Amino acid sequence: MNVQFKKGVLELCVLVLTSEGDRYGYELAVKISSKFEVAVGSVYPLLNRLTLEGYFSTYLKESNEGPPRKYYQLTEAGWQHMRGLIHEWSSFSTAVNEIIEEGIRP
Amino acid sequence: MMMTKHNYMSELERLLAKVPDKQRREWLFDYYSHFQQAEENGQSEHEAALELGDPRQIASELLLGYKVQRAEAEKSFGNTSKAVLATVSLGFFNIVFVLGPYVAAVGVLIALWATTLALGLAGVTTVLESTWSGMFTLTQAASIGLVCIGLGILLGVGVNALTKGFFAATIKYLKFNTKIIRGKKQ
Numbered sequence: 598m599n600v601q602f603k604k605g606v607l608e609l610c611v612l613v614l615t616s617e618g619d620r621y622g623y624e625l626a627v628k629i630s631s632k633f634e635v636a637v638g639s640v641y642p643l644l645n646r647l648t649l650e651g652y653f654s655t656y657l658k659e660s661n662e663g664p665p666r667k668y669y670q671l672t673e674a675g676w677q678h679m680r681g682l683i684h685e686w687s688s689f690s691t692a693v694n695e696i697i698e699e700g701i702r703p
Numbered sequence: 704m705m706m707t708k709h710n711y712m713s714e715l716e717r718l719l720a721k722v723p724d725k726q727r728r729e730w731l732f733d734y735y736s737h738f739q740q741a742e743e744n745g746q747s748e749h750e751a752a753l754e755l756g757d758p759r760q761i762a763s764e765l766l767l768g769y770k771v772q773r774a775e776a777e778k779s780f781g782n783t784s785k786a787v788l789a790t791v792s793l794g795f796f797n798i799v800f801v802l803g804p805y806v807a808a809v810g811v812l813i814a815l816w817a818t819t820l821a822l823g824l825a826g827v828t829t830v831l832e833s834t835w836s837g838m839f840t841l842t843q844a845a846s847i848g849l850v851c852i853g854l855g856i857l858l859g860v861g862v863n864a865l866t867k868g869f870f871a872a873t874i875k876y877l878k879f880n881t882k883i884i885r886g887k888k889q
Contacts, residue, residue, distance in 0.1 A: 622733050623740040636756025641733045642764035649772050663739045667732070 706752035718762035778870035826851030
């Protein structure tokens with residue numbers, strides 16, 4: 598998949614992952630980069646931006662091993678933003694799928 | 704070359720040197736704890752560094768978000784220009800299409816501000832001049848002066864609104880574009 602396109606949907610994926618429960622940065626970075634070919638380090642600037650825009654709030658929590666972890670929690674604005682993106686994504690992918698199906702019909 | 708945690712972190716720290724301490728420490732913390740957790744999962748420092756990606760790219764991405772945010776919070780010439788430059792340097796835009804029009808528009812704004820200032824100055828000096836030499840009587844000078852100052856104030860109010868609007872629109876445009884075409888370089 599094309600790089601520009603991937604980075605655009607990264608935002609949506611990060612939001613959806615945190616909607617199931619609060620996640621810490623490392624978890625999100627590894628999860629995202631296992632599915633997409635993106636530098637792990639690029640996930641943190643994205644998390645930062647989404648936090649600055651008010652879609653995430655963060656808190657530190659002690660862990661059994663190593664230093665405390667920074668958790669990301671979806672805010673009310675984050676939920677709304679996510680729903681909007683999901684809606685955009687599904688109408689977009691439906692349109693693409695329709696064209697593909699029409700195209701490969703014998 | 705083997706990239707160690709120490710190398711990676713000091714490179715990142717150097718690249719972010721211009722950012723206020725608090726913000727920089729917060730960012731570095733993310734990468735520091737990333738290394739820690741990678742280590743717990745049995746990854747070598749070198750592997751973790753490779754996976755994280757080029758520190759220069761990371762620093763640019765961090766700085767872009769930060770500068771756009773700052774410019775949004777305080778719409779000044781300095782902040783807006785920094786955000787424009789960060790966007791251009793990340794390769795989101797062609798210099799000709801963003802920097803060119805931006806510089807041109809700033810030029811027009813500066814010219815408008817100069818005109819405003821000149822009008823105000825002309826008003827004041829007309830009055831002052833009439834008290835020394837006799838080109839106008841004081842009454843004539845006062846009315847000419849008042850007209851000039853009045854025009855200056857009106858223009859100033861207009862130009863001020865225009866300047867603020869221009870900075871706001873620029874930031875909106877930058878945000879819009881950086882969201883759509885994030886990370887052109889690999």
